Amino acid sequence: NHGKSTDKSVQGNIFKYEIEFRTCPIRNAVGSEPIVHKAQPMKRCIWLPLHDETKIIVEKYITEITFLHHVVHIPSVHTMVEELYCNLRESKPVKIGHVSLLLGILASTTSLWAERDMCNSIFSTVEEAVAQSTHWMRLASEMVDYSRYKHFESIEDIQAMIILIFVTANIVGITPQARHMVSTAISFGRELSLHRIDHPYNSHLDMPSPSSAKAEICRRVWWYLVATDW
Numbered sequence: 001n002h003g004k005s006t007d008k009s010v011q012g013n014i015f016k017y018e019i020e021f022r023t024c025p026i027r028n029a030v031g032s033e034p035i036v037h038k039a040q041p042m043k044r045c046i047w048l049p050l051h052d053e054t055k056i057i058v059e060k061y062i063t064e065i066t067f068l069h070h071v072v073h074i075p076s077v078h079t080m081v082e083e084l085y086c087n088l089r090e091s092k093p094v095k096i097g098h099v100s101l102l103l104g105i106l107a108s109t110t111s112l113w114a115e116r117d118m119c120n121s122i123f124s125t126v127e128e129a130v131a132q133s134t135h136w137m138r139l140a141s142e143m144v145d146y147s148r149y150k151h152f153e154s155i156e157d158i159q160a161m162i163i164l165i166f167v168t169a170n171i172v173g174i175t176p177q178a179r180h181m182v183s184t185a186i187s188f189g190r191e192l193s194l195h196r197i198d199h200p201y202n203s204h205l206d207m208p209s210p211s212s213a214k215a216e217i218c219r220r221v222w223w224y225l226v227a228t229d230w
Contacts, residue, residue, distance in 0.1 A: 017044045021094055021113065021147070023085075026053045026122055030135045046099070046139060049122075051085045056120050061109045071221050072101075072160050073164035073213050080156070096147050097154030103140035107133050108167050133167065140164055144184070153188045155214075158221050161185040165228065186225050194222040 026049035031207050058081055062074055066071065080098050087094045113129035123129040146159045161181050166176045189195065197218050198210060208214040 001075065019073060020045045021088060022046075023047060023050050023088060024050050025050055026057075026132070027124070029127065030132055046143075048088070048099070048102065049106070051081075053122050054081060054085070056122060058102075058105060058107045060117060061105045061147050065108055069162055069224065071159050071217065071224050076213070076217075077101075077105075083190075095156070096143055096150075096152050097155070097156030097188075100140055100143040100147065100154075100160040101156040101163075103143060104137050104163035104167075107136035107140055108163045110136060110169065111167050114224045118223060133171075136192065137164055137167060141181075148184070148188070153219060155194075155218060156194060158171065158185050158188045158192075158194075158225070161188070162228075182225065182228055186229060189222050189225055192218075194218050201214055 009095050022045055024047050029047040029049060033146065038160050039105050050055070058077060062077065066072055066074070080101065084094055084098045084102065086092075108130045111133035113123065115126060117129070123132075141164065144157050144161055144164075147153055161184060165178050165185070168175065168181070193207065197207065197215055208218065
């Protein structure tokens with residue numbers, strides 16, 4: 001059975017289709033075509049890996065990659081994955097930022113898949129895994145754009161962009177695309193007032209408690225972007 005969740009609020013000029021999320025074996029996810037329903041607007045279907053596959057991939061990211069960024073809170077990532085797949089199973093709406101971050105993690109982890117990872121039966125070869133990286137990068141960028149134009153900006157979108165910036169820089173170098181992602185991420189951060197996390201006059205803003213894990217992650221995200229921009 002395929003879990004699914006549909007966002008039916010897509011009415012903008014940029015994204016005129018509905019977005020539907022389903023799950024399938026990761027080896028079948030690449031190359032899947034959008035679902036088109038007659039007498040209805042186009043419905044864009046994005047295929048995500050099976051839950052068990054995602055847990056393996058996220059574990060590799062947490063164990064081997066996240067220290068390169070230090071911009072995610074590991075318990076929160078685990079909670080996010082469980083919430084996302086629970087909503088998919090129950091056909092409930094999912095948070096676009098959660099999908100963006102997961103897709104970014106997929107892009108990063110598959111790009112660094114190695115022989116030692118073949119103990120898992122997710123991919124048949126290392127080359128198959130690495131070849132998927134650009135697919136997940138494209139989808140993650142699409143979800144970030146979706147958030148931007150629908151005003152769904154979230155901290156997870158920015159975390160996804162930081163991961164994508166790193167992957168892009170490692171694959172093709174500091175390109176105009178990478179610089180554009182930095183600028184977009186900074187714009188998202190300002191929309192979320194990340195630059196005001198520790199400002200003494202934040203009472204009128206919806207900000208996390210200064211001593212909370214979320215506030216610390218917001219600081220790390222903002223200063224990662226600032227340092228990258230510098």
